[in-house]
Amino acid sequence: MVTAAVRYLSPACAENRHYFGPGFDYMTGVYEAEEVVMHDGRGAGLALDSAGVELLDCPTAVADLAGFAAAVDSNNLWNGEELANAPYFREVCELVRERTSADMVLGLNCIMRSSRNDPGAAQRVARQAHVDFSYAEAGRLALAVLAMHGMTGHAFSRFLITSFWRTLTSPPHSVPLAICDASTVAEDDAVSDYMIFCERPPDRFGNAEELPAAGVCEATLFHANRAHRWYWFPDLLPSEALLFKLCDSDRRSAWRAPHTAVQNPLVDASVIRESIECRTIAYFA
DSSP states (O other), rough: OOEEEEEEEETTTTTEEEEEETEEEEOOOOOOEEEEEEEEOOOOOOOHHHHEOOOOOOOOOOOOOOHHHHHHHHTTTTTTTTTOOOHHHHHHHHHHHHHHHHSSSEEEEEEEOOOOOTTSSEEEEESSSSSSSOHHOOOOOOOHHHHHHTTTOOSEEEEEEEEEESSSSSSSSOOOOOEEEGGOOOGGGGGEEEEEOSOOOOOOOSSSSOSSSEEEEEEEEEEEOTTTTEEETTTTOOOOOOOEEESSOOOTSOOOOOOEEEEOOOSSSHHHSSEEEEEEEEEEE
């Protein structure tokens, strides 16, 4: 049995606000590390609609995926429009369409992450239990992405935002991705996480102030719950990928899967993990 520390938002925190901008980065929330068992996701029968995640054997046809990832503007959360014709992004969208039986899949963004202390142009690995968007934020994004692609007014009955996550480095991985079985997460485990971009630091960092009218994205953090069942996928290969839900507008099945980077106690921390993730939105008539 292997355990790893998962960083949850402290139960004393009713929400988190993450202020960031040129030269500053500040969070109002307090995190607490919880040691949890990491179950082996291989052979566990995990499926997208029951657990919110599945492991895919899907080698990419893109010869230089690392080169593509390095060239991506990982700090542009709307780079899906400029990457719409990139072979890897098109490949991911088609794979998501096939796996979900969606009528249409559009790209939201693509991000490279690195566990290096200085990740350069990549983003740092995310080391807290989270989901990238709240339910309300995901609904706004579903409409905004249609508008971005010139499809304002396109009718749909359901949308599904997923992350298609692939390692760029061969195993072993010192900082693997861990994903929580969505069926073990209670609604009241979730906490609002407001990402607030500011051109300059506000006069005061805090939760009491009114949220700005613009430049705010609402994500979700989680409080610890012993019912949570966490999985990782030992020796994940670049020819494999994890597909997991960030928000399914149909909440009758597993609709969001908390996830986080964790430190692998079996691998030296100096071993670097780099990965690429593509977020897409699937639409159903």
